[in-house]
Amino acid sequence: MSSSGGVGVSPGNVAVYHGSNLMVVDRRVRVVEVVLRGVICGLGVVAAVLVGFDTQVKEIFSIQKKAKFTDMKALVFLVIANGIAAAYSLVQGLRCVVSMVRGSVLFKKPLAWAIFSCDQVMAYMMLAAVAAATQSALIAELGQQELQWMKICNMYGKFCSQVGEGIASAVVVSLSMVALSCISAFNLFRLYGGKRSGRC
Amino acid sequence: MSSSGGVGVSPGNVAVYHGSNLMVVDRRVRVVEVVLRGVICGLGVVAAVLVGFDTQVKEIFSIQKKAKFTDMKALVFLVIANGIAAAYSLVQGLRCVVSMVRGSVLFKKPLAWAIFSCDQVMAYMMLAAVAAATQSALIAELGQQELQWMKICNMYGKFCSQVGEGIASAVVVSLSMVALSCISAFNLFRLYGGKRSGRC
Numbered sequence: 363m364s365s366s367g368g369v370g371v372s373p374g375n376v377a378v379y380h381g382s383n384l385m386v387v388d389r390r391v392r393v394v395e396v397v398l399r400g401v402i403c404g405l406g407v408v409a410a411v412l413v414g415f416d417t418q419v420k421e422i423f424s425i426q427k428k429a430k431f432t433d434m435k436a437l438v439f440l441v442i443a444n445g446i447a448a449a450y451s452l453v454q455g456l457r458c459v460v461s462m463v464r465g466s467v468l469f470k471k472p473l474a475w476a477i478f479s480c481d482q483v484m485a486y487m488m489l490a491a492v493a494a495a496t497q498s499a500l501i502a503e504l505g506q507q508e509l510q511w512m513k514i515c516n517m518y519g520k521f522c523s524q525v526g527e528g529i530a531s532a533v534v535v536s537l538s539m540v541a542l543s544c545i546s547a548f549n550l551f552r553l554y555g556g557k558r559s560g561r562c
Numbered sequence: 563m564s565s566s567g568g569v570g571v572s573p574g575n576v577a578v579y580h581g582s583n584l585m586v587v588d589r590r591v592r593v594v595e596v597v598l599r600g601v602i603c604g605l606g607v608v609a610a611v612l613v614g615f616d617t618q619v620k621e622i623f624s625i626q627k628k629a630k631f632t633d634m635k636a637l638v639f640l641v642i643a644n645g646i647a648a649a650y651s652l653v654q655g656l657r658c659v660v661s662m663v664r665g666s667v668l669f670k671k672p673l674a675w676a677i678f679s680c681d682q683v684m685a686y687m688m689l690a691a692v693a694a695a696t697q698s699a700l701i702a703e704l705g706q707q708e709l710q711w712m713k714i715c716n717m718y719g720k721f722c723s724q725v726g727e728g729i730a731s732a733v734v735v736s737l738s739m740v741a742l743s744c745i746s747a748f749n750l751f752r753l754y755g756g757k758r759s760g761r762c
Contacts, residue, residue, distance in 0.1 A: 433706070433708035433709055434706065434708075434709065435700070435706070436697050482740075482744070486686075486689055486740065489686055489689055489690055489693070490689055490690070490692075490693035491693075492690075493689070493690035493691075493693035493694045493697075494693045494694060494696070494697040496694070497636050497693075497694035497697045497698055498697055498701075500635070501698075501701070501711070502709070506633070506634065506635070508633035508634075509633055509634065509702070509711075509714055510712065511701070511709075511711040511712075512710065512711075514709055540682075540686065544682070544747075547744075547747035547748075547751055548747075548751045548754065550751070551747055551748045551750070551751035551752050551755070552751050552752060552754040552755040553755060554748065554752040554755060555751070555752040555753060555754060555755015
């Protein structure tokens, strides 16, 4: 806090050094952020399409039965959650790219709070959707004999394996969302560290 | 950074002001943290006990059938997750109280990273457990006609309502865990803000 800097190390130099250091970290964090948002957007659409357009028709004693994702409420939630996550990531990814091109750095607390909150909500929503869908899929695959809920995947094999692929994509989406929510927490809460500079 | 402070505002005063300001925020954050960890510990045990010790015997055509939580895999996961969350929160709560009594402030990055990581894992684990259990409970309550999974709560009413109370407790536990993971993110990432002090 005093002006007892070494020879050639003026407060100006220190500020510039810190600034460029920060820029390097910022650029890396932002590249990771753009990549993750791209992954979420792409795989979110893949998961929604895989599950949403999955059907299988089976003939049982000359009665046609059709399996579709709306038969299982958890899959409807999964499709909706993936759609929302993909659309949200597209918007956020574009914002990221624009601010990278402009070279602007996120220092505004309200915007950082908004991004942090949305990312958190998305991460928890995606995780809840994946957990609920996995639970339903496990019952469909293994059955729950004690409750006389029969397994149905021996009848609708192709339908079930496609749902499995959709859930696998959704798992990657939700893990990416978790990583992103950590990044946006970093972007937000480091703004609160400045005041402490006199103490450490 | 220079010594051009106003009359009576020496760099020393500024440092003390910032320090005491930080202390007030720190104390408030820590009180909230202790309260949340207490809530998680208490309600985690309540949820685990409510679900874990829930049984109902029903006589159907002179055959006794007993409903218990192990019939539904999602409930087993819920009991285990609540047990882990309660035990973890007890340990973390004690650490919090000790550091409050000692008046020490968390400035060590490795410890802050460890707490942040554990809190994140706990929050996502609890949320996944609640989502899976809610999904199973909804099928038990409403059935899933398309898949011929029959509702069972008309038979085991008392069992189901106790499970519902357990899930409600677990929802509060998971929301508290989410709030805690935000607090530990704040405690960690503000440690990375100091370097920026020359820029804002």
